[in-house]
Amino acid sequence: MLGKKKAQKADKNMKDKDNETMEKVISLCKRRGFVFQGSEIYGGLAGTWDYGPLGVSLKKNIENIWWNMFVDSRPDVYGLDAAILMNENVWKASGHVDSFSDPLVEDKKTKKRYRADHLLEEAGINPAGMSIEEMSAEIVRAEIKSPDGNEFGEVQNFKMMFETKIGASEDAGVTYLRPETAGGIFVNFKNVVDSFHPKLPFGIAQIGKAFRNEIAPRDFIFRVRELEQMEIEYFVREETWEENFEHWRKNVWNYVDKIGLPRDMVHELEVGDKDRAHYSKRTIDFEFDYPFGRKELYGLAYRGNYDLTKHKEGSTANIDYVDSESGEKILPHVIEPSLGVGRTFLAILTSAYTEDELDGEPRVFLKLKPSVAPIKVAVFPLLKNKPELVAKAQEVFEMIRTEIPQITFDTNGNVGKRYRRQDEIGTPYCVTIDFETVESENPDDAEVTVRDRDTGKQERIKIDSLVSYLKEKIK
Ligand code: GAP
Numbered sequence: 429m430l431g432k433k434k435a436q437k438a439d440k441n442m443k444d445k446d447n448e449t450m451e452k453v454i455s456l457c458k459r460r461g462f463v464f465q466g467s468e469i470y471g472g473l474a475g476t477w478d479y480g481p482l483g484v485s486l487k488k489n490i491e492n493i494w495w496n497m498f499v500d501s502r503p504d505v506y507g508l509d510a511a512i513l514m515n516e517n518v519w520k521a522s523g524h525v526d527s528f529s530d531p532l533v534e535d536k537k538t539k540k541r542y543r544a545d546h547l548l549e550e551a552g553i554n555p556a557g558m559s560i561e562e563m564s565a566e567i568v569r570a571e572i573k574s575p576d577g578n579e580f581g582e583v584q585n586f587k588m589m590f591e592t593k594i595g596a597s598e599d600a601g602v603t604y605l606r607p608e609t610a611g612g613i614f615v616n617f618k619n620v621v622d623s624f625h626p627k628l629p630f631g632i633a634q635i636g637k638a639f640r641n642e643i644a645p646r647d648f649i650f651r652v653r654e655l656e657q658m659e660i661e662y663f664v665r666e667e668t669w670e671e672n673f674e675h676w677r678k679n680v681w682n683y684v685d686k687i688g689l690p691r692d693m694v695h696e697l698e699v700g701d702k703d704r705a706h707y708s709k710r711t712i713d714f715e716f717d718y719p720f721g722r723k724e725l726y727g728l729a730y731r732g733n734y735d736l737t738k739h740k741e742g743s744t745a746n747i748d749y750v751d752s753e754s755g756e757k758i759l760p761h762v763i764e765p766s767l768g769v770g771r772t773f774l775a776i777l778t779s780a781y782t783e784d785e786l787d788g789e790p791r792v793f794l795k796l797k798p799s800v801a802p803i804k805v806a807v808f809p810l811l812k813n814k815p816e817l818v819a820k821a822q823e824v825f826e827m828i829r830t831e832i833p834q835i836t837f838d839t840n841g842n843v844g845k846r847y848r849r850q851d852e853i854g855t856p857y858c859v860t861i862d863f864e865t866v867e868s869e870n871p872d873d874a875e876v877t878v879r880d881r882d883t884g885k886q887e888r889i890k891i892d893s894l895v896s897y898l899k900e901k902i903k
Contacts, residue, residue, distance in 0.1 A: 475645030510612025521742025557702030688797025794854030
């Protein structure tokens, strides 16, 4: 058994290492063009991040895999791309205008604002289910001070929706940037039913931006003000909600496997009655072991028929679902798997970041599953000043590109340096064209070297079979 001091030291060392990992991942993201600070040359804008060329490829892979698994491959799920700006009554009816808020507390002297629940958590107090009055009392009782050493005021509810004005007139109407993509799905429920006449159960899926005026955006792209969600509202008969909840629970795990997140870093958390969103009857959070702690990655909620009921009342439109056989009118219940794109991106990067030693040299590589890697294959001529090697490499590059579009051609530096650059961005395979390739007597026998990112091992593969070999490896 470790003594208390030793255990504390081990704990601190672990935290330092985790902080270091985060710093290294953030620095790699900037250096290699995955993620940049939003509005950087103007000093940034808190809670916003821009995805660079490699970041946007990784993000699109995350989204495409989701869309392919849950929309294109399923006859019962319909895609949607609704407007971000919606009639303000949508958010009044859904309860967001009244209830979508976070507990805020202000430093009495500096007026800086903090999330009260986060302060309590950091002080080792579980804020789950506490009212704002109870949080205020706990902050006083536990003598929690601001980082500047000052006292806090009372905890208040801070509204998280971004408000904006529509139109140019003085009395222009108020609207909000949507805080979840789900809103667009609920108000289009009847449109999809009328156009496609789906039978229950069926789903409507959407990928898109959502906006939240987070009090304390933090942990890189983990908690941001402009985010992206991949959401499905799966409409079911009330009596089948439990089996459909299980169905989507399994599907969340299938997605976790498909994008290569290690299962042992993902954990389910049953969210207690007092902590669920105002619309939810049951929620499971899927949490991930990020370097800064175990935090929410995804949510799976049973929203009952709360939303359709509220929109029917709020809009007075007839949005009932009519069973085509029995003529029965119902407002279906809904199961909602809600996945954040940015949190998936961060989970993939932080779990893939690896340091090891190869050929006696330290190296950094991203152990990405090929399906999410922004670049699947890099092609090089062994030497850049040998035209015959460059020409053959270009020919091989074009041949692969028609079948595998996420590919790059590199002639900078020596081959060793090129391998390290590709390792650092997670490219699973590098193909090198050397003298043996071009000097092969029979062009049908010409071979190239294919190097595996994780092991550094190299294999000779015939150009003839190269595309099918690579396709098999990256699928
Ligand atoms: N429609 C349900 C909904 O929006 P949520 O738990 O508030 O539920 C769903 O959000 C997911 O969206 C989260 O699990 C997370 O992946 C992502 N998310 C929420 N707020 C976020 C933020 N401020 N920054 C980044 N991602 C966020």
